[in-house]
Amino acid sequence: MNTKIWSKFATSFRSSSPSLTRNQRWLIGVGSSAAVTFGIGYYFTKYRDSYRGTYLSQYSYSSSYTDKYRYPITVENQLKEALWDESNRNNYQYKESLTKYIEVLNQLQELNVNPLSDEYTRIELKVAEMFEKLNLHENAKNIYLEMLYRFFESLNTPGMVPDELRPELIRKDLRVLIKSLEINKDLEIGKRNLLAHLLLAQEEILIRSPELKKFFDSKREKAEKLVRGKPINASDFQTFVKDENFKFNEDGYMIMDLQKNTSAWEPFKEEFFTARDLYTAYCLSAKDVPSALSCKMTTVQWMVMADMPPGQILLAQANLGALLYLQAERFESDLYQIDSKCKMDPGFMEDDKVVKALRYLRKNRDTCLQMANQCYDSIMKFSNEHHKLRYHMKDQLDVAIPQAIALSTYGKGILSLHDGILNKAERFLLDAISLAKETDFEELLKEAEGELKKTRDLKEHKLSLKFEKDNMETNG
Template sequence: MVLWRHSRRLASFKRLYSYHYRKENVWQSRLFMATIASLVAGSVSWYYFWPHHTFSAPVAKTLRKGLRAESDKGDFDYNSALESYRIGLRQAKEENIPEWSNEYTGIQLKIAQMMEYLHDYGSALLMYKQINSAYLAFLKSDQAEDNTYPELSKPYILLKNLRVSVKIARVLELSNQTENALKVLKHAMLLCSNYAIAKSAKEQGQDLKGVKLVIENNRVLVNGNKEIKVERNRENWSPFTFEFFNASDYYVSLCTASGKLDEAIKERQRILLLMVLAQVPGGDILLSQYNLGSLLYMKAEQLESLELKYRNDLPRQQEELQRTMTTKNDYLSAATECFETVRELATSLDEKQKKGSTNAIRTSGINENNSIKSKVLWYQVDQTTDDSIALSTYALGVIKLHRGMYKEAEDLLKETLRRASRTNYTELIQETKRELGKLDRERKHGPKLLSVSK
């Protein structure tokens, strides 16, 4: 599997799309990818290492030695820098600097960074886990409920825990421990989402302390059965909004890369609801909707491979064949609906944006009975969404092409060219031109890929 990457700027989020490539399937080598790739992997710079923190003179002197050693002035001597930071950490501990403080964890982060530079990933992982443990211990303490110092309040510690969890997941991924990486990410993300939802519920007079929250089929459930209403409020997701949704993209990309398409789809559905609750820009919701459609389409392709296997074993596998065909068509229909609901905004979007009116988008998916599940989610459009609409138009065009509906496919692909040209979306323009060339060649031969069985 090869991940083809290119970046686009949408609102305040810098997204990195990941496209899935397989030699036997041209679809997955193009823009129909499974998930947004791990932007977090490269963009979470270990962030503001003690940017404005104050240390005692001895600690500060030691840390400056480390900073000099790892810079060009010290010839990038990471071993010397590592030793200085270790000494600085011991000094900080002797001065009783709290282990969850920015100062203490900042030194630990530098130590882990040096270890990564020296390819000592095992030691780096242990250091990150120490930081993570300190944060989790703090979150369980009474100090987490004390808002005297905002930078030490619960949401800020949740933010830092999430950042460290992403680092842990990255090291685990490098060590081929994807399952553990997913568990670490999931736990950190649940802490953030449960905090935001519980805060919203508390504002509405509901106390969710000690209850288990489950997000399923665009609903928030308490203890797995009682649905609760959660109001949209971006403040409840601050300050971890950006990191939370980037971590979710990373989670989905790991699921997809490891063949866990069902979990990737469920996570993308959950994240769509949370994006609405967090009031993220409308364009990012549309982009997530597009990516959900791509995941659903990939699942349909997966089922088609199984369908071909059963066809080669008829009549013994007749029952399995029929069940697989039905499920495949459900996923394909849900994917198509995802793309169509993004594209539906095209005709009136500009006018509605001028008026500041509210738009609706349906999120589609598959429930436990393999039937299409759709629900209307509302959000305020506050930015241009041309890229998401262009991608979805392209997706519908490719589906029509592979169904042999050449006139419809041609119209959609030409519309994609117009939309992509407006935003100078070079990669999409190139892909669309390739599809148009394929369309001309295949008019006489019919579709070669996925189609809805009659």
């Protein structure tokens, strides 16, 4: 998974969601770490290889899904012409190229080439790419949606796709899904598509690994408490960044130290976790913090089980801490509303349901803050114990590692500011600014500088109040 934080998706997503709070926009931009770089890039690269004679010419003709297909010579020539038209050598003649790709698709349909095959879908993706280059985004979107519908129906139809080929088709499905979200403007449709295709991939994983199914059935109930508003217990929560999970190789780079069978996730685990991060961002856009949090908690657990790169796990845990803080703010907002009603009507406090609600909200708020602290603390403790992570960040191959450390430091500053411990908040935020500059983490730098200014303004205000109070006592 690409761990570039400020993706094109996040930028356009924020601009289309002006009603979000600052913290929600921050999480979508920085927290989701969802990269929309899979999509059709893989297929385009593969197809460009074919133009050099390394791919298409090796196929023997068959219309079945399981066998490879060799394009007839007339089709191959037309594809070469289409590639030439769209290239810089022919001044990017996208309209001419689009016409030729559509003609090729029509020929493939006449030849009964299986519409699930790479040979067919690769051309569809080229048609969609030309539409995008011509700014005909609605046409491109329709191509993607039609492909997704076809993949989904095929995967859900017993016997349509051989068992051994299902994982590869799921990977293709997720890539097209992620690509389609780049140009999607309807957040509700995007969220619905994400959920449907994620559940399909998730079901495939659990079918292939009964052990995973048993494990996650037990974990899901705890995560869902956050959605149902049930009391949660911080003692049930465990972070994943610890020495027993990570180690360093001979070159000093961090690697996972989990001897797990990850075959159930292959070959689509990168796409699967990218899609899950996107789903978290969509939940946040709808201000559905509990669902975003539940999704992220499960995602981090799945990432560990899938043996994902350590930097991505660190960053996911840091993002989980940010979501826990958002959930705590949500509980705090509910508390404030009830407290306001009680001040207006003291009799309101005599209602047992109100008393019980206040108890639950306070407990869950405090627990979420405690869990957020745990997320940040374990990352910072790990980085402090392994100085290479902290002091040689630019040497890290995985940029997500220093970003996770910087984000955790920022998170500790925000928690300290929330608790009114201004000197501590200032120290953490200054450190976060230093880390952000060191790693060119521009988005975090901007946020941390804004919070630092707020912290210093509050300190100045407190000093001013203290000075006025001292003067009054002296003059009184």
